[in-house]
Amino acid sequence: MALNKQPYRGTRDFFPKDKRVRDYLFAVMTKTSESFGYESYDGPLLEEVELYRAKSGEELINEQIYSFTDRGERFVAIRPEMTPTLARMVAQIHRESSKPLRWFSIPNLMRYEKPQRGRVREHWQLNCDVFGSPGRLGEVEILQVAVELFEAYGANESHFEILLNDRSIVDVVFKILMKSTETQTYRLYKIVDKAKKITHEALQKMVSEVGLSLEAENIFYAYLRLDNFEAVKAFLETNNQIEIAAQFNIFIDFAKKTNITKYLKYDPTIVRGLDYYTGIVFEIFDKHPDNRRALCGGGAYANLLQIFNEDALAGVGFGLGDVTLRDFLEVHKLLPNFDIPVNDILLTFQEEGGLDATLKLAQILRQNNLKVITSFEALKFKKVFPTAEKKGVRFVTLMGSDELLKNEIQIKNLANKEQQTLNLNDIESILKLIKA
Ligand code: HAM
Numbered sequence: 001m002a003l004n005k006q007p008y009r010g011t012r013d014f015f016p017k018d019k020r021v022r023d024y025l026f027a028v029m030t031k032t033s034e035s036f037g038y039e040s041y042d043g044p045l046l047e048e049v050e051l052y053r054a055k056s057g058e059e060l061i062n063e064q065i066y067s068f069t070d071r072g073e074r075f076v077a078i079r080p081e082m083t084p085t086l087a088r089m090v091a092q093i094h095r096e097s098s099k100p101l102r103w104f105s106i107p108n109l110m111r112y113e114k115p116q117r118g119r120v121r122e123h124w125q126l127n128c129d130v131f132g133s134p135g136r137l138g139e140v141e142i143l144q145v146a147v148e149l150f151e152a153y154g155a156n157e158s159h160f161e162i163l164l165n166d167r168s169i170v171d172v173v174f175k176i177l178m179k180s181t182e183t184q185t186y187r188l189y190k191i192v193d194k195a196k197k198i199t200h201e202a203l204q205k206m207v208s209e210v211g212l213s214l215e216a217e218n219i220f221y222a223y224l225r226l227d228n229f230e231a232v233k234a235f236l237e238t239n240n241q242i243e244i245a246a247q248f249n250i251f252i253d254f255a256k257k258t259n260i261t262k263y264l265k266y267d268p269t270i271v272r273g274l275d276y277y278t279g280i281v282f283e284i285f286d287k288h289p290d291n292r293r294a295l296c297g298g299g300a301y302a303n304l305l306q307i308f309n310e311d312a313l314a315g316v317g318f319g320l321g322d323v324t325l326r327d328f329l330e331v332h333k334l335l336p337n338f339d340i341p342v343n344d345i346l347l348t349f350q351e352e353g354g355l356d357a358t359l360k361l362a363q364i365l366r367q368n369n370l371k372v373i374t375s376f377e378a379l380k381f382k383k384v385f386p387t388a389e390k391k392g393v394r395f396v397t398l399m400g401s402d403e404l405l406k407n408e409i410q411i412k413n414l415a416n417k418e419q420q421t422l423n424l425n426d427i428e429s430i431l432k433l434i435k436a
Pocket of ligand 1: 080081082083111113118119120121122123125127128129274294295296297298299316317318319320321322323324325
């Protein structure tokens with residue numbers, strides 16, 4: 001039986017053209033992260049399942065994780081997200097490290113999901129996280145990194161928005177104002193997380209099954225109607241939650257000092273599916289009607305290090321996936337064209353004897369940081385320019401019997417069509433021409 005040529009369901013082969021796109025996405029991610037002083041890190045592809053069981057949430061564990069028992073009877077998983085690995089690594093070194101720690105990584109992650117637009121089984125995800133930042137500055141900076149990243153791709157407020165909430169507010173509403181038990185609170189979080197994807201009737205039915213008092217239900221629906229920061233503040237103050245309102249205000253005031261406020265929108269249904277978040281939670285949404293989905297998700301988590309019996313160390317960060325990002329850039333026509341590779345020069349010869357001189361010149365040009373392609377055999381004149389075009393070079397050289405005799409080459413600039421004949425020993429002039 002012939003083997004299947006297609007990749008495993010929900011994973012992708014990256015042919016050179018797609019790989020060029022991915023390299024571009026990653027280069028901008030790296031540049032932006034480093035411009036804020038974030039340091040690159042990485043971890044293993046496999047982790048013990050227990051690491052995710054602790055705080056990643058039941059959906060990830062029950063439905064999405066790729067797990068197996070290894071030859072040594074350890075129950076392991078392919079990483080479905082990076083945050084637990086990051087927390088495990090930070091737990092090893094945080095005591096002797098100066099804070100804040102600013103780290104980034106672009107790991108590939110696997111989740112068993114139904115493949116569809118924007119959802120695959122293996123994706124790459126930029127993770128930027130800060131640990132140990134004072135007050136609410138880390139939260140604001142993390143949002144700034146995300147915003148500047150999108151802006152670096154050419155996007156602005158007509159393309160995306162940041163929907164934001166604060167879990168400490170949600171906790172106050174559920175636990176203090178509505179007097180919900182732990183179980184009820186947990187169920188309410190799951191309901192709110194789904195609120196936008198279901199009908200109002202379905203929502204009402206789910207809420208009625210939680211077993212809340214009428215008063216608590218009314219508070220719940222009033223909470224769901226909050227749609228801007230002023231309304232949240234007023235709601236908390238009216239309900240005597242002055243301290244939490246003031247805390248949130250500090251965050252908003254910091255945010256106002258940066259370029260992120262024009263993107264920020266309060267959304268009571270953003271609570272995020274992962275269990276470790278404790279502070280702000282946010283999702284960056286595409287505004288395009290054909291692509292209304294989360295491009296990026298993140299938030300603050302105060303207690304994740306405690307699963308390693310370490311003291312709490314506040315962390316905040318986000319994950320931004322390559323698949324949703326590419327869809328976003330394509331739908332807004334922000335993705336540069338990567339159909340053709342980018343090279344500097346194609347060296348060709350039209351007589352068999354030209355190979356030696358070509359290989360020698362190629363070596364010198366490469367030593368001078370140029371991207372050089374050589375033809376392996378004599379190339380007919382009529383094939384030279386079509387080949388040069390496919391290889392995406394800026395210059396092409398020709399060497400016929402005349403040039404061979406005189407130790408010369410013809411160099412053609414493909415942009416302005418100018419052609420010069422230069423001596424092969426005159427490397428200085430050749431380099432000057434190509435690097436001009
Ligand atoms: P997440 O919301 O699960 O968060 O994923 C973040 C982003 O990764 C999503 O917004 C989406 O762009 C992308 N993504 C997730 N799953 C898939 C998939 N199956 N196919 C394609 N793209 C996907 C986290 O993973 C958190 N650990 C992020 C974080 C970092 N929080 C704090 N620091």
